[in-house]
Amino acid sequence: MARFLIVEARFYEHLNDMLVAGARNALEAAGHAVEVLTVPGALEIPGAISLAAESGQFDGFVAIGVVIRGETYHFEIVAGESARGIMALTMDGIAIGNGILTVEDEQQALVRADPQQKDKGGEAAKAAIALLDLQQKFA
Numbered sequence: 001m002a003r004f005l006i007v008e009a010r011f012y013e014h015l016n017d018m019l020v021a022g023a024r025n026a027l028e029a030a031g032h033a034v035e036v037l038t039v040p041g042a043l044e045i046p047g048a049i050s051l052a053a054e055s056g057q058f059d060g061f062v063a064i065g066v067v068i069r070g071e072t073y074h075f076e077i078v079a080g081e082s083a084r085g086i087m088a089l090t091m092d093g094i095a096i097g098n099g100i101l102t103v104e105d106e107q108q109a110l111v112r113a114d115p116q117q118k119d120k121g122g123e124a125a126k127a128a129i130a131l132l133d134l135q136q137k138f139a
């Protein structure tokens, strides 16, 4: 049993609930312990994971959020920088699954967040489990 932290950016609550449910289902089905930490937006996710990883309290992480394109360049910043931050932490050896949706509209997000449809939260959780398995394999 490993200890996983889901770090969720609670920007779109109804979509987040579905993504977190999918991630939690996948982690618990695999026999892992799950806690959830909430941050304001996707840009805060890498920093929160970095702090939580330093605490030594968790073995792996699932980043959950939804970024929907608006009218300005802000979408590119939030989508790109959150992914860049997560990838930097991954390359430092932290097991993270990226479940941050970056979509054009809410309809695209709904289909991807719903555990009965694309279940991107569950997919991200399985990716985190796979990375943790690799960490242990190469330790």
Ligand SMILES: Nc1c(NC[C@H](O)[C@H](O)[C@H](O)CO)[nH]c(=O)[nH]c1=O
Binding pocket: 009, 010, 011, 040, 041, 042, 043, 044, 065, 066, 067, 068, 069, 074, 078
């Ligand atoms: N527009 C979205 C944001 N924006 C907020 C930023 O993530 C951040 O919280 C703010 O700039 C303060 O640092 N966040 C999302 O998760 N989704 C969005 O669509």
Ligand SMILES: CC(=O)[C@@H](O)COP(=O)(O)O
Binding pocket: 067, 068, 069, 070, 071, 072, 073, 074, 075, 076, 078
């Ligand atoms: C992440 C975004 O693009 C969005 O929430 C911001 O919208 P806008 O560009 O219209 O300010």
